[in-house]
Amino acid sequence: MNDLGPAPIAAPTLDLDTIRAQFPILAEPIHGKRLAYLDNAATTQKPLAVLHALDDYYRHANANVHRAVHELAARATSRYEGARDRIAAFFSTQREQIVFTRGTTESINIVARCFLLPRLSPGDEVLITGMEHHSNIVPWQLVGAKVVAAPVLDDGSLDLDAWRGLISPRTKLISVVQVSNSLGTINPIADMIAAAKAHGIPVLVDGAQAIAHSRVDLSTLGADFYCGSAHKTFGPTGCGFLWARSEHYESMIPWLGGGDMIRTVSFEHSTWNEVPYKFEAGTPDISGAIGFAASLDWIEQVGLDAIAAHEHELLEYGTAALAQIDGLRMIGTARHKAGILSFVIDQAHPHDVGAILDQDGVAVRTGHHCTMPLMHRFGVPATIRASLAVYNGRDDIDQLATALRKACRLLR
Structure with a gap:
């Protein structure tokens, strides 16, 4: 669900x-x-399944990915890209829609810098809730958006009517936490996404506190962006993912420049690699991705x-x-x-x-x-x-x- x-x-x-x-x-x-x-x-x-996956990688497959033809590099690349396949399957989506990041915080910052910033005009707003984590507040401020927060009721639930009333022609993005990290409140994101879509406004869902506790089907959710962190799912720290609709990825500028995110480079001009590699500059957290996939395997087994x-x-x-x-x-x-x-x-x-x-x-x-x-x-x-x-x-x-x-x- x-x-x-x-x-x-x-x-x-x-x-x-x-x-x-x-x-x-x-x-x-x-x-x-x-x-x-x-x-x-x-x-x-x-769990041991994750510890063993990390140990096995470093003992038998430790090498950089994508950039060599020797056996260890082939093993590392296979396991890293296999982790992307596994994570995509867990969330019922396509592998190219899974971009590896350092976690939910970095994922939100990518959306702020690469998607929202080029579309912002003075006075534009991002609508959030009053229960958001700082990582769903500060990135929008950093790119110059006005943050508008819907009120929280005395029991810790969202005032949904007030939230609806704050949607305006100035709202460029709606960003909402699925489960509050401080209160445990579960927000009605399906209803919120439907309301946003009625106004043609894209939606980001912070799923950090949700993905280890109930099934998230990104093929039917209706969000434009979704993100989570491995360490909330019994996986390693410093690894997570961003999911976005393909048309958004194609229109977004790259997050970082460097190796692996390019197609061609010259002193005059560079072109970008295909998604998801367009947003994965430099050596990735290979073991983190492998451990993340192992943690999702463990969750499904339980x-x-x-x-x-x-x-x-x-x-x-x-x-x-x-x-x-x-x-x-x-x-x-x-x-x-x-x-x-x-x-x-x-x-x-x-x-x-x-x-x-x-x-x-x-x-x-x-x-x-x-x-x-x-x-x-x-x-x-x-x-x-x-x-x-x-x-x-x-x-x-x-x-x-x-x-x-x-x-x-x-x-x-």
Whole structure:
């Protein structure tokens, strides 16, 4: 499905012990305590399948791609381009529409510089939401667009009527996060894309927090641009992708100049390679792409339906458990949510709480989560964020709740 939503009533189950056994780092003691890793919205841990894929590449195929005829280069090129095929298949799209980037942030910057900037006139606007990550705010400002943000309601959901009312003749692009990294709110992107199309406005979807949790079919979604990061899908850091409609790629100027993105070069004039290589200058993150593909293989083996059902059940359990802690206030209670629990505790700074949790082996994220305007909206400088993944269980939530009660005793 294109919009994430509540888990199905009858969904596949998974064996949590078997899942956890595939993540060696989960057995790592932290300050002598069992690790409860609840910082998955920042980055996920890596299963053995990904670690083995990276190790195998560096042991048996390490070479540069595309530019040699020797055997190691052929192996590297085959695996790198095979990763592109695998990623394209995962998202139901064509391989030439997958451009490898350093991640979601770079992907959005490419759209800002290469697509939007040449089309901008003074006063032109980019319509976003009030829950966007800084990487979906700053790039538009850097190219000179006016950023217009639709308001967020008290429960953390988007004010969709207000959002519709902000679409105007000045709107050159609509850019929206599929799942909020700070609140877990799931935006109705299918409806939003349809509304944008009615006005002839292109849409970018930030899928960083969505792609490891539910199926995204780019052949039917209707977006103009879509992007994500490997490290949110149990893959390596520093690798991600940009997807765009072919006609946009053809009209866009290159992002960087250098090797592999050219067709011809002279001192007077250069011409560009075909897409996707037009946007992949220099030596790419070969191992990152290979690891990314391996992580998607792993996700499919576990099953996206099983992952979604497990995380949904755990979100409900965690919400109920945290509600029993005196002085704890949830930030973000939208009806349609992914596995993120953001909260504050009366009279306690989130950073102090996070430090105490760490001493008890609980890894959470504290801060503004690269969403300063959203923190301002809720009148807080920061939140404590526990974010879930498929290897989390009720024992992690219980460990979190126990450590939070300890923090409350120490900090009040």
